[in-house]
Amino acid sequence: MVTLQLDRVSASYGRQEILSEVSTPEFQGGQVVALLGPNAAGKSTLFRRIFGMLKGGGHVRITGARTATPVAYMPQDTGASAVLSVYEAVLLARMQGRGMKVQNEDLAHVDRALEELGIAALGERDIGNLSGGQRQLLSAAQALVQEPEILLLDEPTSALDLNRQLGLLTILRRLAEERQMLIMAALHDLGHALRFTDQAMVLERGRLITCGPTDQVVTPDLLRRVYQVEARIEPCSRGLPQLIVEGAV
Amino acid sequence: MSSEASVHPGLLGGRAYYRALVLRRQLILAGLTLALFLSLCTDLALGPARYGLEEVVAALFMPDAVSEQVRVILWDIRMPVALMALVVGASLSIAGAQMQTILSNPLASPFTLGISAGASFGAALGLAFGVIFIPAAVDYVIPINAFLMAMLTSLFIYALSLRRGVTIETIVLLGIAMVFIFNALMGLIQFFASQQAVAAVVFWTMGSLTKATWPKFWVTFGILLAVIPLLVRHGWALTAMRLGDTKAASMGVNPRRIRLEVLALVSLLAAIAVAFVGTIGFIGLVGPHIARLLLGEDQRFFLPGSAICGALLLSIGSVLSKVIIPGTVIPIGIITSLVGIPFFLFLVLSHRKSAW
Numbered sequence: 001m002v003t004l005q006l007d008r009v010s011a012s013y014g015r016q017e018i019l020s021e022v023s024t025p026e027f028q029g030g031q032v033v034a035l036l037g038p039n040a041a042g043k044s045t046l047f048r049r050i051f052g053m054l055k056g057g058g059h060v061r062i063t064g065a066r067t068a069t070p071v072a073y074m075p076q077d078t079g080a081s082a083v084l085s086v087y088e089a090v091l092l093a094r095m096q097g098r099g100m101k102v103q104n105e106d107l108a109h110v111d112r113a114l115e116e117l118g119i120a121a122l123g124e125r126d127i128g129n130l131s132g133g134q135r136q137l138l139s140a141a142q143a144l145v146q147e148p149e150i151l152l153l154d155e156p157t158s159a160l161d162l163n164r165q166l167g168l169l170t171i172l173r174r175l176a177e178e179r180q181m182l183i184m185a186a187l188h189d190l191g192h193a194l195r196f197t198d199q200a201m202v203l204e205r206g207r208l209i210t211c212g213p214t215d216q217v218v219t220p221d222l223l224r225r226v227y228q229v230e231a232r233i234e235p236c237s238r239g240l241p242q243l244i245v246e247g248a249v
Numbered sequence: 250m251s252s253e254a255s256v257h258p259g260l261l262g263g264r265a266y267y268r269a270l271v272l273r274r275q276l277i278l279a280g281l282t283l284a285l286f287l288s289l290c291t292d293l294a295l296g297p298a299r300y301g302l303e304e305v306v307a308a309l310f311m312p313d314a315v316s317e318q319v320r321v322i323l324w325d326i327r328m329p330v331a332l333m334a335l336v337v338g339a340s341l342s343i344a345g346a347q348m349q350t351i352l353s354n355p356l357a358s359p360f361t362l363g364i365s366a367g368a369s370f371g372a373a374l375g376l377a378f379g380v381i382f383i384p385a386a387v388d389y390v391i392p393i394n395a396f397l398m399a400m401l402t403s404l405f406i407y408a409l410s411l412r413r414g415v416t417i418e419t420i421v422l423l424g425i426a427m428v429f430i431f432n433a434l435m436g437l438i439q440f441f442a443s444q445q446a447v448a449a450v451v452f453w454t455m456g457s458l459t460k461a462t463w464p465k466f467w468v469t470f471g472i473l474l475a476v477i478p479l480l481v482r483h484g485w486a487l488t489a490m491r492l493g494d495t496k497a498a499s500m501g502v503n504p505r506r507i508r509l510e511v512l513a514l515v516s517l518l519a520a521i522a523v524a525f526v527g528t529i530g531f532i533g534l535v536g537p538h539i540a541r542l543l544l545g546e547d548q549r550f551f552l553p554g555s556a557i558c559g560a561l562l563l564s565i566g567s568v569l570s571k572v573i574i575p576g577t578v579i580p581i582g583i584i585t586s587l588v589g590i591p592f593f594l595f596l597v598l599s600h601r602k603s604a605w
Contacts, residue, residue, distance in 0.1 A: 053498050073499045080353075082491035083546045087267055089492070092547075095485045096500045100549060104264075111263040123263045142500070 001180055002029040002064045002149040004050070011042075011049045011056035018045040021058065022208045024201060029064070029149060029180035032173055034193035034214055036186075037203035038227060043186040046203065047073055047152045050184075065149050069097070072148030074139045076155050081128035086138055089127050090114060093142035113145040116171060132159035140168065144175070153185040157192065165189070169196040190218050191243040194233065202226060215241060224249055274550045277543055281557045285335070288564040292331040293323055295571045333461035334567040334581070335560040336469045337522045341529065342536025342559020343473075344519035346551065347480065349537055350487050351508045352417045358533035359519035362406055362420075363427025364399045368523040369454050370431045370438075371398025376449045377442035388462070391453070396524035402427055403516030410509060417508070456527035456582025458567060465525045472521045476514050477552075483507055484548040491546050530586040532559050535593040542596055562589060 005026040011019040019042045027033050035043050048054040051073040062070060084092065090110045095102065114120040117137045122130070130138060136159045143151055153172070157165040173196050176183045187193050193200055193214055200218060201211040204226055210217050223231045223245075230246040290309070294300045300308075300319065308315045308323045315323075341359055348357035359365050371394040374380040381390055382397050406423050409415060435454075439447050480487070486507050489497040494504040519533065536559030537551075544554040566584045573579055 051499070069501065075495045075499045078493045078495055080491070080493035080496060082488075083541050084488070084491070085270070085545075087263055088270075088545070088547055091267070092485060092488055092492075093500050096489060096502060098485075100481070100484060107264045107267060110267075114263060120263060124266055139496075146500075 002062065002066075002070060002182055003027065004150055004182055004184075005061040006050070007059040007061060009046070009049055009056065009058035009060060011045050011054045013045075017206060018042050019049060019056065019206045022046060022203070022206075023058075024208065024211050027182055027184070027199060029182045030176055031182055031199055032176050032197045033182070033184040034187050034197040034200040035184055035203065036190065036193060036200055036218070036226075040205075041203040042206040043203055044076065044154050045206075047075075047154055047184075047186070050150075051152060062150065067147075067149065069146075070149035071152065072143040072146040072150070073152045074143040074154060074156060077132065077135050077139060077159060079132075079135065081126075084127050085123065086119065086125050086127055086130070086141075087114070087123035089138060090141045090145050094145045096146075109145050109147065113141040116144065116175070117141050118167065133161060133164055136160055137164070137168070148181065150182045151184070153183065155186050155188065158188065165192065172196070190223070191241075194218055194241040194243060218243075274544050274547075274554075278550065278553060278557065281543075281554070281561060285557055285561045285564065288561055288568060289331055289335065292334065292564055292567050292571075293327050295568060296322070296327060297576075298322060329463050329466050330458050330461045331564070331567065333458050333466050333469065333526065334563040336466065336473055337458070337526050337529065338532050338536065338559040338561070338563030339556040340469065340473050340518045340522040340559075341533040342540070342555045342562075343477070343480070343552065344515040344522075345533030345559075346537035346540065346555035347487065347511050347515045348533075350490055350546075350548075351511050352421055353491070353493070354417070354421055355538070356534070357421065358531075359515075359523065360428065360530075360533065362424035362516070363402045363431060364516060364519045365523050365528045366428045366431035366435075367402030368395035368399040368520065369450075369528055370434050371395040372453050372524075372527070373435055373438045373442075373450045374398075376453060377438050377446040388460075392465070392524040395527075396520050399520035399523055400516065402431075403513070403520065407509065407512055407516070410512065420512075452580070453527045454582075455580035456529035456585075457578075457580050458526055459578060461525070469521055469525060472518060476518050477556075479514055480511065480552060481548075483511065484552065487511065488546060488548045488551075527580075527582060529563065529582045531589045531593070532562055532585055535589045536562055538593060539596060 003026050006022050006024045008021040008023050009019060010017065010021055037043055045054065049056055050060050051071055087110060090113055091102065091106065094106050094109055114123055117140055119137045119141065122134060127138065136156060140156055157168055160168060169192055172183050175181055197214045199212065200214040202209050202217060202222065220232055223229050228249045230249055232244050233241050234244060236242045290302050290305045294302055294305045304315060304319060305323065308319055312320050345358040348361065349355060372391050375391045375394040383393050385393055406420060409423055410420050439450060486502040489500050489502050490504055490507060497504050537555045540551055540554035540558045544550040562585065566581050569588060570579045570581050570584045
């Protein structure tokens, strides 16, 4: 089973240190980990550092991977357009590092990724004509089609309507269990984090301030300290934890 | 998750759609190739002595079946010019296509980075003041000047691109700065040069295929053949770069490395083409845009499409340059701009897809 552990991981842009010695316990395949923190806490930088786009101090330890490139990364949406259909754009993510010839197996993976995310009917649409939410689902499909063992998702639900937010997170939860995939997602909705993730790590100004089971990490005290909001967490009628925000501190 | 299938009933299944898309593109490429062949034959048929298409095709495939005079005119005089139009068109169009791709800029072309302007300056130094960078046969002195100056410009931009923190916007601005510098230097040369020399410089900058010879063709063709496989190797990565650096990097592409490598390759391609035929306007801009409209941006189709569209445009330009005023060959650079740009505007304005 794949595992990921960060050991004093740092990263800088020029002389400015963005991440400072982030260390975590070992995360395992099958888990969904929430990466939390206010804006500019260093969440995207941490993903880039784990993915290998940024160099820096410390070690990103991955063990038990079956493939040479076990990590896929879905960055935040940048809205770039090209004359490509959704189907081609997903195939493109699949074919990087492979030969020029597209095999049947590659097309099968594209079909599967599109179907899993419920966007198979958008396959023929130009990517320039997608809504923000559709682009986000396309990005998720581009990451999934790479068959990752570790999936890093940078704010995957930020442009989705509520129904699709729940839909995507439910799918990710299921895929993590079915494929024993480790999923780490940067989320701003702490209610979603409570409901869909096993572990949570909280960054603030480039430092890890806490890490552990989500229900123990996301507490009224953390919300007051890191997000400067008064909130409480209560179980709903179905027993699911609900975050009730009362206002800014 | 709620599927959007109900919104779009009756669409082809994913794989069937993709296979149909690939087939359509292959047919478009085949159609363009056929058009290219017809244009080449027409180009060969036209000149002071006019031949029928049948005679041209016979001379191409069964040289023994036509008279010696026809064979000599077609193979030794017209063929290098007609084929030069194809390889120069393909080279400039590929260079423009990849510059647009790696610089994420629809206006990028061999002109944008100052490559054409550098070549013109090198040629003008030789034509106006007899400045010779490398002594060579008289036929090659000016092209060598032009080539060296174009490459020097590219190297300068390449060297600056290597510096940390230089963005693609900076590279485009550097190119435009180079264009203005060379334009000013050209003005200076024309101010001090004799009237005769100024005429020679102006004619060179108009671009002309008439000085094409077999050796020049083989050099240009050889470079084109050497560069294409190197670009094909990066096909998927180059397509990914159209989604932005971050997205490309998230797919495992190293955008900076690809950008530098491709910049070097297309600079060579453009410099050699411009050196032999002078400034031929807009092929490097229009060829890729037409290919993009017809074939999309998957490099497996976009790259050959750009090459064929560029070759076709210049070949048609060569035909038009002979027929507009019978008995006079108008410099092809003028034709490509005059005819190419309205055609291009028509395509862009009438097409529903917009890439940029």
